[in-house]
Amino acid sequence: MKVYLDNAATTKLDPRVLKKMEPYFMKEYGNASSIHDLGQNAFQDLIKAKEKVAKLIGGETNGVIFTSGATEANNLIIKGVALANRNEKKNKIIVSSIEHPCVMESAKFLARAGFKVEFIPVNSEGLIEAKELEKLIDKETILVSVMAVNNEIGTIQDIAALAKIAHAHGAYFHTDAVQAIPYLKLDVKKMGIDFLSLSAHKFYGPKGVGAAYVNRQIKIQPQIIGGGQEDGLRAGTYNLPGIIGLAEALELAYKERDIYLKKVTALRDYFWQKIQQEIPELKLNGSLKKRVPANLNIMFGYIEGEAILMDLSYKGVYVSTGSACSASDLRASYVLKSMGLDKNFLNSNIRFSLGRFNNKEGIDYTIRALKATVKRLRSFSPIN
Amino acid sequence: MALNYTKKTLDNFLKPKNVGKINKPDGYAQIGNMVCGDQLDFFLKVEKGKIKDVKFLSFGCASNIATASVLTEKVKGMTIAEAKKYPWQKVVAELGGLPNQKVHCSIMAVDGLKKAIADYEKSLTVKPVASKKGAVSKQKPTPKKNLTIKKKTPVKKK
Numbered sequence: 001m002k003v004y005l006d007n008a009a010t011t012k013l014d015p016r017v018l019k020k021m022e023p024y025f026m027k028e029y030g031n032a033s034s035i036h037d038l039g040q041n042a043f044q045d046l047i048k049a050k051e052k053v054a055k056l057i058g059g060e061t062n063g064v065i066f067t068s069g070a071t072e073a074n075n076l077i078i079k080g081v082a083l084a085n086r087n088e089k090k091n092k093i094i095v096s097s098i099e100h101p102c103v104m105e106s107a108k109f110l111a112r113a114g115f116k117v118e119f120i121p122v123n124s125e126g127l128i129e130a131k132e133l134e135k136l137i138d139k140e141t142i143l144v145s146v147m148a149v150n151n152e153i154g155t156i157q158d159i160a161a162l163a164k165i166a167h168a169h170g171a172y173f174h175t176d177a178v179q180a181i182p183y184l185k186l187d188v189k190k191m192g193i194d195f196l197s198l199s200a201h202k203f204y205g206p207k208g209v210g211a212a213y214v215n216r217q218i219k220i221q222p223q224i225i226g227g228g229q230e231d232g233l234r235a236g237t238y239n240l241p242g243i244i245g246l247a248e249a250l251e252l253a254y255k256e257r258d259i260y261l262k263k264v265t266a267l268r269d270y271f272w273q274k275i276q277q278e279i280p281e282l283k284l285n286g287s288l289k290k291r292v293p294a295n296l297n298i299m300f301g302y303i304e305g306e307a308i309l310m311d312l313s314y315k316g317v318y319v320s321t322g323s324a325c326s327a328s329d330l331r332a333s334y335v336l337k338s339m340g341l342d343k344n345f346l347n348s349n350i351r352f353s354l355g356r357f358n359n360k361e362g363i364d365y366t367i368r369a370l371k372a373t374v375k376r377l378r379s380f381s382p383i384n
Numbered sequence: 385m386a387l388n389y390t391k392k393t394l395d396n397f398l399k400p401k402n403v404g405k406i407n408k409p410d411g412y413a414q415i416g417n418m419v420c421g422d423q424l425d426f427f428l429k430v431e432k433g434k435i436k437d438v439k440f441l442s443f444g445c446a447s448n449i450a451t452a453s454v455l456t457e458k459v460k461g462m463t464i465a466e467a468k469k470y471p472w473q474k475v476v477a478e479l480g481g482l483p484n485q486k487v488h489c490s491i492m493a494v495d496g497l498k499k500a501i502a503d504y505e506k507s508l509t510v511k512p513v514a515s516k517k518g519a520v521s522k523q524k525p526t527p528k529k530n531l532t533i534k535k536k537t538p539v540k541k542k
Binding site: 311348 | 389394397398400403404414418419420421422423424425440441442443444445446448449
């Protein structure tokens with residue numbers, strides 16, 4: 001049996017999305033920048049996709065900029081907004097201490113370019129407290145960036161409240177919403193979000209396509225320049241199959257949101273309850289309450305995370321330690337470190353992320369596999 | 385980054401040889417720690433200058449476990465002098481190679497074994513001195529108890 005519990009890393013493409021994408025490979029293959037009919041047909045479909053995305057997140061159609069993914073969207077927004085709005089009085093950006101590496105690295109890039117960069121701490125639950133942002137923000141701040149949902153522990157931040165603080169100090173607000181679909185209802189205008197990032201493959205869309213939502217009233221410096229596509233904000237031939245796939249996947253995600261949330265919450269709660277019954281000496285990382293229902297990040301005492309992952313993988317259960325990106329570079333999770341997790345526990349954590357294609361049978365199998373794995377590895381652990 | 389383990393590494397991870405403890409070992413050493421993400425404890429039984437038995441405990445990743453498994457297999461029956469010289473490169477070769485970021489596991493395993501041998505050798509040189517003064521007894525290994533989460537059922541060791 002194969003059980004995929006790594007949906008925060010990526011998801012399986014929804015066959016309905018693939019069907020929508022198919023014509024754009026061999027039939028409607030025109031370049032949306034071409035003047036002839038084939039190109040203009042593609043352009044019309046591009047605009048429709050933008051309208052669809054804009055509507056689903058409560059934004060303006062011309063604010064939707066398609067990118068190669070959220071890494072590019074985050075680079076564009078963090079670097080582009082900071083660089084375009086820098087002046088004698090404004091030279092600072094603030095990001096949370098649990099952002100995805102693409103936000104962290106963009107912030108560090110800006111620090112090297114002479115910007116002041118501050119990191120908002122999180123509490124032991126993995127949550128950002130408004131007062132912590134209040135302490136760091138000032139009139140010098142150009143941009144505040146806080147992810148809506150954390151990729152490792154699934155905690156949900158109070159984005160609207162943080163955006164309000166940013167605006168009160170004359171700063172703009174960005175949220176990396178990659179892990180928030182469809183868990184949070186997004187309304188950029190109501191929530192005070194100036195900039196937002198998305199990635200299609202996190203919600204059953206294709207890989208290689210994402211979106212940056214930008215408030216077009218605010219200056220932003222493009223990071224990829226060339227043929228002037230996306231109103232000059234992101235050069236490169238429009239990836240029509242991907243764009244159509246993203247829009248369709250986003251629409252389906254919100255259309256089926258209620259049923260999905262009910263299902264995944266029930267499964268996750270059952271999973272968590274069973275794990276606690278079956279396996280001693282473990283601990284949940286991050287708030288259970290302010291967390292997306294798809295995520296469980298668990299510390300298993302006395303044993304090492306990668307060993308757990310490999311043992312489970314052999315049994316057909318696919319999970320991750322922290323995030324997929326950190327799995328191969330062997331560094332302990334800075335997200336868990338930021339939460340103040342005991343340093344003896346930093347290397348014993350597994351992220352389970354559920355999704356649309358999981359079922360109870362798979363969860364039952366996972367519990368049996370996990371029980372055996374933990375028992376085996378603990379049988380020769382030197383720590384007791 | 386790729387993290388491709390060979391079949392032999394996986395086999396040694398899934399069915400490691402020589403895991404466990406030796407009571408009253410002639411040599412014992414701990415290397416690494418939980419904070420770094422890998423720890424190995426080695427136990428030695430020495431007879432007539434040869435490694436009669438060797439066992440290990442691991443808090444570590446798949447290659448940490450696999451390298452200790454292969455190393456203990458290889459040095460069992462060797463003389464102390466031979467075992468001391470067993471190079472980490474041979475451990476890597478035995479496993480058919482290790483991913484680059486995992487090579488350090490083999491170095492750690494070899495260093496841990498050397499440390500356990502040193503512990504054994506120290507007991508040999510200390511003994512005459514001890515008998516002179518008549519007060520020094522050999523130290524027993526006591527694995528560190530450094531977990532602070534509440535204990536429901538202690539993990540049983542064989």
